[in-house]
Amino acid sequence: MDSLIQIRRDLHQIPELGFQEFKTQKYLLDKIAKLPQQFLEVTTWETGVVVKISGSSPEKTIGWRADIDGLPIIEETGLPFASTHEDNMHACGHDCHMTIALGLVKAFAENQPKHNVIVYFQPAEEGPGGAEPMLNWLKQERPDLLPDEIYALHIAPEYPVGTVATRAGLLFANTSELFIDLKGLGGHAAYPHKTRDMTVAAANLVLQLQTIISRNVNPLDSAVITIGKLTSGTVQNIIAENARLEGTIRTLSADAMNEVKRRIEAVCAGIEASFECSIDIDYGAMYYEVNNTETCANNLLSFAKSFEGCNAVECPPAMTGEDFGYFLKEIPGALFWAGANCDHGLHHAKLSPDENLLAFNVDFVEQFIRNI
């Protein structure tokens, strides 16, 4: 197999959106096919790949999950191995996640583990969500490929390489996508009184949505509403008949999510009345919170404390979302932040993780799994 860095750079060049990871899947399958096959069983599901490595005297099956999709971001790193898919980028580190998972498959293929190990290359983490349908497929059609415990990592730009940061219990938020379409009445820019201007309505709606966070959510709780995209109208001298808000909601509990949605609907009804328009709300994909199993997270942290060169951190929860939460809802396990030491954050067009994280995490996770 090529070096971890070469693999990461190859994958970085071909980011694909959720459930369109065709080149990525082929790349993964090609790399896996070049490894010793004696202990391996390779299966595909949609654009994902599942690799089972049979243990020598298995008492259980340990799962490792890596997400494989990219984001619709135009890369601005200027790197020689930048994305060749103009509109997409691995701006959330899934190129690194896949590389580490391939490194694990290689390590276990060459040196058989005691327990069975299953590595899940899962599509569509950024949306519309691959974990829940993958888990349903496993339960319904391949229960033999279900693990007893499951783990995953996510790169963390703000921590130095060698950091393993996690906590028992809630690590990542509940999420729901949010798409709001406004329909009014377009017309000539010079005759606003004969129209229902959806640019003005949408601008008001964006501001009013933020009052849900400041005025409706308990200040001792937490929630986020982010409108990441706002579109309206067609041209500079026509009043906009349509507008669309695209965003996401984050909460630390399912109850808070229900309450935020109830208020979004009330605020939208108010906008409909005040701007004489109609509004359609679509919540898109929802992800269950990432709730680390106490024993698994604590074992991971104490192993990290004993691992040479590792900076073990007990970290606070974050408002990030991860559909890995669906695995943890049903299977004991934990997710950790893996230090990636870079100036730009996740989902930034200049994200450039320190590639030293690859070798460190292959080694760390391999030893952790062998020690379970």
Ligand SMILES: CC(=O)N[C@@H](CCC[C@H](N)C(=O)O)C(=O)O
């Ligand atoms: C780790 C990470 O960045 N995950 C994404 C998950 C997105 C879920 C969904 N598309 C949404 O926006 O709600 C994140 O944005 O936290």
